[in-house]
Amino acid sequence: MKIKTAIAAEKGAPLTIIDAQLDEPKANEVLVKVVASGICHTDAVGRDGGMLSPFPVALGHEGAGIVEKVGSSVQTVQPGDHVVVSFSYCGHCDNCLAGHPVMCTHFNELNLEGANYDGTHRLHTIDGDDISVFLGQSSFSNYIVSDQHNLVKVDPDVDLRLLGPLGCGIQTGAGTVLNYIHPKFGESIAVFGTGAVGLSAIMAAKIVGMDHIIAVDIFDKRLDLAKELGATEVINSKNEDVEKKIREIIAKGVDYAIDTTGVSPVIKNAIHVLKPAGDCVLVGVGGEITLNVMSDILLEGKNLTSVLEGDSVPQIFIPQMVDYYKRGLFPFDKMIKFFDFDQINEAFAASKNGSVLKPVLVL
Structure with missing residues (x-):
């Protein structure tokens, strides 16, 4: 399917919103319609070449959206679910099994080396060239395909636009x-x-x-x-x-x-x-x-x-933070300012100069 995504074409370049081609989800993957995505300092580091992700890279790793389609092996979410998209992990190494997925043996390859869980790519230019995925999601896009390990089902009664930053910065x-x-x-x-x-x-x-x-x-x-x-x-x-x-x-x-x-x-x-x-x-x-x-x-x-990432199991900790928010104990919304998708570079600038604590792009 054709989507809109924001890429860094080369080291240090401003982000550009382009048309891209997104493949169908595989058995362990989920198609998510992105509602909003937080901007994190890690995105700026990725843009400026401080991560492993090869260019061009589609950035964004604090996504929140609605599940549209699930692969045949997915059991954790279903179409219509509201989800926050967090970091990727394998789920079967010693550290993952011990409850520390952020210390996953495969963390770097799954999050920073540009490919999806199976080592291939779902995101391509219109001409068919691969685009690197960022932290398993690239949520500066109106649609993403992500592994089920990235996804956290959240309360549908809470404004979904607010929740993306729980996937990284606030969780940290x-x-x-x-x-x-x-x-x-x-x-x-x-x-x-x-x-x-x-x-x-x-x-x-x-x-x-x-x-x-x-x-x-x-x-x-x-x-x-x-x-x-x-x-x-x-x-x-x-x-x-x-x-x-x-x-x-x-x-x-x-x-x-x-x-x-x-x-x-x-x-x-x-x-x-x-x-x-x-x-x-x-x-x-x-x-x-x-x-x-x-x-x-x-x-x-x-x-x-x-x-890293607050040593969290996202599927456990993110719903806990949402519950604290609903009870008035965790008013993280006071840090957030919304930007339209086409204001992405202005949002990065506001984050850098400190005028906005947590910019959130509304897709």
């Missing part, structure tokens, strides 16, 4: 707290960076009932929203000494720190504000960092770890 922040850290009531956390991922972590920390939820950023507007969503203290690191300020709030240091920025000096701040035996979790896309292993980590028994 909230899941890092609720699925990976597992904090206790009354413990403390510092969240560095209050974009969509950081704010999702803050909302999750509030759900748990953490005593101190400290938000760190350089934009007062974001910090104001962090306060509204659950931060107990906020620090503008452009104006204040973060390490000194956090030690004034909690002299011994925080139990946990999450870095969403990927910025090396910020990561070092996050490590330094931990109490002895505290945990710093990295979730932001970053580069090199130099640490003194003895003084920064070892002498106080601190832990430095990383996590």
Whole structure:
């Protein structure tokens, strides 16, 4: 079938909406009519050549839509179901079977190498050339074919346009707290960076009932929203000494720190504000960092770890987040601004300059 999809034709190029050819779903696959798709920093990294996906690549990986057709082996969804589309995983490796699909042995090949689950392609140019799929979905398209492992059935009574970002960015922040850290009531956390991922972590920390939820950023507007969503203290690191300020709030240091920025000096701040035996979790896309292993980590028994996608099982965790939202405990809609599909490059620009926390394209 002929569809519309947004592709990056070459490294760093603006996205272009083109006509493309989409094949029928195979036995384990599902045809989804996309209603909306969030824009995530990972899409910008993919556009700019920071992922493995060969060009041209059809981007988008926070899709939400309605099932139109299912393959003969699909049992998890049926036509008419509302679904969020998340990352792809094999479902049968040791890590998948242990409940950690984001650590799937085949994660990179299924999500970042450009082919579908079986190594072939469903998406092509009108001339028949293959187009790389992104995280098993390429949801900047009005229709997609995706493996059943990507799909999460969601409550049809909730506005489907809102739900796509639960498939990646929001899942990453909230899941890092609720699925990976597992904090206790009354413990403390510092969240560095209050974009969509950081704010999702803050909302999750509030759900748990953490005593101190400290938000760190350089934009007062974001910090104001962090306060509204659950931060107990906020620090503008452009104006204040973060390490000194956090030690004034909690002299011994925080139990946990999450870095969403990927910025090396910020990561070092996050490590330094931990109490002895505290945990710093990295979730932001970053580069090199130099640490003194003895003084920064070892002498106080601190832990430095990383996590993808909030260590979530999407089919379990995304419906939980929807339920928290319905109960007024997880108001992630406050971060979202809608854009029309043809405004895709404007939406990317708004995300980059920080004027919009979570752009969502309405297809």
